[in-house]
Structure formats: structure tokens, C-alpha cells
Amino acid sequence: MTTSASQPAVKVLRGDVIETTHVAHIAVVDAHGRLLYALGNPHRMTLVRSAAKPAQALAVAETGALARFGFDDADLALMCASHSSEDRHIERVLAMLAKVGAAEADLRCGGHAPLSDAVYRAWIKRDFTPGAVCSNCSGKHAGMLAGARSIGAALADYHLPSHPLQQHVKRVVAEVCDLPETGVEWAIDGCNLPTPAFPLERLARLFVKLADAQDRADAASAPTDTRTQALAHIYRAMTSYPELVAGEGRFCTALMRAFEGALVGKVGAAGSYAIGVRASAATARHTGGPALGIAIKIEDGDQTALYTTVVAVLRQLGIGTTEQIAGLSKFDAPPIVNTMGVETGRVAPRFALERVDHPPGKQG
Template sequence: MSMSLRTTGPIAATVYRGDSIENTHLAHVAVVDADGRLLASFGDPSRVTLARSAAKPAQALAVLETGALERFGFDEADLALMCASHSSEPRHIERARHMLAKAHASEADLRCGGHAPLSDAVYVDWLKRDFKPGGVCSNCSGKHAGMLAGAQSIGAAIAGYERPEHPLQVRVKHTVADVCDLPDDAVQWATDGCNLPTPAFPLDRLARLFAKLAAAQDEVSKEAAATPRTKALARIYRAMTTYPELVAGEGRFCTQLMQAFDGAMVGKVGADGSYAIGVRASAQTERVGARGALGIAVKIEDGNVGILYAVVAELLALLDIGTLEQRTKLAAFHRPKMLNTMGIETSRLTFSVMLKRSTEHGVQ
């Protein structure tokens, strides 16, 4: 199925230097509930979006459903790293190595390469030590280690596990489409920065995925009879929110978001400007019009990650999700200080995100 990518959209944020506009940033937003109903939007909520690492929970689901975690003794922290875009801190690299050992694999089996870390502090340390990163240092090493285990769990070779035609990736593709409520041919696939297939699908389906994660945790916490898929999604939710420091790292937005909301919200960034959040059901999600949990997905057209985090924080304020105290913990991302080399504030960020509420739910 052929789908074209939209490359235009309304302005969500503007950066001023003095009184002059320096940059404008276009964006799309989709807000859905646990039933997949579109509650609010900005721009095109059906914008076909490369979810990149925001799709990791769905890819981890495919591995989890092979039985690999039980077979190789992976724990919840390992599952969190499978969903991570980590900062290559020592704790991340050490856990990735332990996962490889549990899966009877080695760093040489990884088909992701080393790269500069996402953490400035780690980068400085590496430069001082003249450290050369290998595959285990990739921010996606947890996902790759999990896939090496998943391949073995279905009786497939680990060689070529990253290729689109490998039996594990065929399984991953079906699982990703299925959990997003799409037929297999409604998802486009490309090659990610870490060398694995990465999906593209409508933005509201990314929101749907994260609403499902939060809804699954709601259902399991009520001790209701849940399906194996629901239990698996809830397990992923708990792993990410219990170990947010493994999902990203020190000072990173994903980690601080999940720490601030203390288990009530899961969030994950995707490279080049995509983000998704799942919010557990509450009086606040009900006021938004949700039946149960809430899912929010964002795409910034120019891929600016700093602007992405600012817009996500702005959306939480607009939707009145969480407390003011919780949202204030994200203030450095929401309204970042834009300073020059002398510490003088030179620029300011303004928002123009106006959510259009679905008329179907009696709001405008």
C-alpha cells in the first residue's frame, strides 16, 4: 500500500531573536483515547510518520511474545532497555552486555554500530579516555540484544536478524501493524539509524499504541481477566515507568517525564521529531473526553528535538494532564533558556498550538 508523507503543517512554535523571527516550527498532533477515538488534533493527525524509536515498545512486544524473556531470564530492567534510546552511560552498556550474555550472544553478533553518545557528559568522558564505541554502546543496543534472543526463541538463526526478510522481522512487522490496529500492508518500512527496519504509519496510530500501553496497565491493575496481549503491554508499561533511567538517561526528557509523573504516564522519543505518550485513566483524561487511557503523539516537521520536547510539555499544560508541580519539573524543556556564550538570554520561544477538539464528543 502506497502512502505519501506530508511535509507541511501549521506553525506550532516560533523562536524570536530580539523582535525578529528566527525560526518557525511546523507540527502535527493526535490525541486519542483507549478506544482509538480521535479526541483532539493539530495539523494532520493522519500524517504518515516514521515513528523511529517511539515504535520500540511495539517492537519489544513482538520479542516478548516469542517467550524470549522467560527463556533467557531477562528481567523488567532488561525489558526497559529493549525500549530505550539510552545515553550510553556505564549502567546502560553494562546491562546490554549482560543481556547479550544471557542470550548466549556477543557484541560481534550485534548489527548496530557504535556512535557518539546522546549524553554530552558521556561524550566528554569518552574523549578524555579516547574511547571507541562499539555496537553495545549504541543507544539501541537493548533492542538489538532483545532481538537476538527473540530470533533464537522462534528457532531462527541470529545471523541476519536485522534484515527485513528474517523470520523475526517478519513477525515484528505483523505485531507492529496489529497493535496499531492496521493491516500489515498499511505500514511502510524503511531502515533505521541502528540498522533495523523502522515503521511509518499515521500519527494517530502512534498515539493509539501508547494509549493501549496505559490502558493495559489500568486493566491489569484492576486484577481483571486480561488477555496475554494486554498483560504483555502492561508489562512493557511497567518496565519503562519503573526504570525510566534506563529508557533514556541522566537529564534526558523521557527519564524526567516518567519520573515526574511517577507511573501515571509513559513517554518515548523517536529520532527526527516524533514523540508519544500514554496516560493512565483519571479524572483529567475523562475531562479531555477520553474513555479510559489517553494517547498523545507529536511530529515536528523539521525534526528539531528541543522544540519537540517543548511542544510536548506545552500539550500537557493545554490538556491539564498531571499537577502543576509535576509539569514544573519539565520547565527546563518547556521554556528553555536560550543563552549566548556570555550567558545572556538572546532568544525566546512562543507557542501557537491550538488543539482542535473533535465535534463528535461535543467539544470544539
């Protein structure tokens, strides 16, 4: 299905004049993968970029690498991170490499300017040149090295699509998104690893599985299948260490801190975001009880529009208390100010999710 795809979901106003508009695609699914709400094209083939990291971390976990190398929950959170290159991030990546018996030179990601303005200012003062360990994806790469070693494959070229580890990752990503391998397309990410593309609603499906797995883990009858246990482990790691998944002042960290374990969220470059919401009275209004998965793609990749849209979706679905949403005020339709601190405009979400009707007995 496609809904009002051509209508902008977010408008940026300078005064009362529209300066830019941003089209959004949104998919909201239940724990069975059924599409409940949509905007735009919920089936848009989407390069979800770093929002796929929990699925890639799942692939590494299923090699047995976490237990073999003594990776704890904080290490696992960093494997799912787009971190800010804060000292705690870099130090933990170095510790992960030491556990694997690898070195920074083994990483096949490159250094870059940090995602944190505060870190960037500190680097400039020190005249610091970032290396591979400073990449926002270095935790994922350290995990990939562990995965390669765990399956007995060479560390060299672990990043190449032909490497046995990446072939394993390809299979796991397709499986967890309930797709055949041919249903996932692959490109090369900014960090030099393969990155998947699949229909947007499958990203929502991935994240509802994370939340539902944690619900099952907390139920009286704990899950017995290892994949559900691994998905729950990833959920707990990310929500227990939100400061490692992103960093101070970043949206992912603020979101998971505000909701205190009730949801997991992860950004992807170029305007992707995904959330898994655990079962609650709020989700029951939409699902009858189980968890919810949410996936968003801003067509032009604008990050301000993305975070505004995420908050608007949570508000429309009734997810979160007034206090929890207030914890995201920095990102919630923020005012635009000029260099003198004068408010010159605002970011305005202008959309309504559309309910998707299903014939009786039919799954989305």
C-alpha cells in the same frame, strides 16, 4: 482531517524577531482509538523511529524470549530505550547478551557518539572508541537476538527485513496499531533495523494501549489475554526504570520520573514523540474515564521544538500537577542563551489543540 497544518506551532525568537518556526502535527486519542484532539495532519504518514520500540519489544516478548532468557523488567526497559550509553546501559546490554549466549560481535548496530554530553566528554578524555554495544539502540538489538533464538531462527542477519524475526515483528506492529500489514510502510533505521511508518494517530493508539493495559492490569478483574498482559508489562518496565529508557538529563527520563507511573513517554528521531496517560480525573474530562494517547511530529524534526510542544500539549489537556510540569522546566519553552550566558531569545509554543467532533456512534 487536517487542521491548521501550515501554521507554525512553535516560534523561536531572538529578541523580538522570529528566527525560526516549526510546524507540528498532533493526535490525541482515547482508549477506543477515537481521535479527540488534533493539530495539523493527525493522519500524517510518519516514520516514528524509536517511538516504535515498545511495539518491537512486544513482538520480542511474544516469542517467549523474556522468560526463556530470564530478562527482568530492567532488561525490558532497555529493549525500549534510546539510551545515553552510560555505564549502567552498556553493562546491562552486555549482561543481556550473556543471557542469550551471544556476543557484541553478533550485534548489527554500530557505535556512535553518545546522546549524553557528559558521557561524550568522558569518552574523549579516555580516547574511547564506541562499539556496537554503545549504540543507543543496543538494548533493542539484544532483545532481537533473544527473539531470534527463541523462535529457533539464526542469529545471523536478524536485522534484515527477510529474517523470520523481522517478519514476526512486522505482523505484530501492524496488529497492535490496528492496521493491515499493507497499512505499515518500512524503511531502515539509523541503527540498521527495519523501522515502521504509519499514520500519526496510530502511534497515539499504540501508546494509549500501553496505558490502558496497565489500568486493566490494576483493575479488580485482571486481563486474561496475553497481549494485554505483555503491554502492561512494557508499561511497568518503562515507568519503573525511566533512567534506562533514556538517561540523566534526558527528556524521557525527566518526564516519567516527574509523573511517577501516571504516564509513559518515548521519543523518536526526527521529531516524533508519544505518550500514554493512565486513566485519571484529568483524562476523564476528555474521555469520560479511560486512558489517553498522544502522538506528536515536528515537521522539520527540531528536538527543542518537540519537547516544548510535548509540555504545551500536557498543559493544554490539564495532564499533570503544577509540580509535575515544573519537573520539566528545562524543556518547557526554554530561554536561549549565548556563550556568555546572556539570554538572547526564547522558544515560544503558539498553538491550540482543536477538538474533533464525531457524529453520534461513530468511532475515529
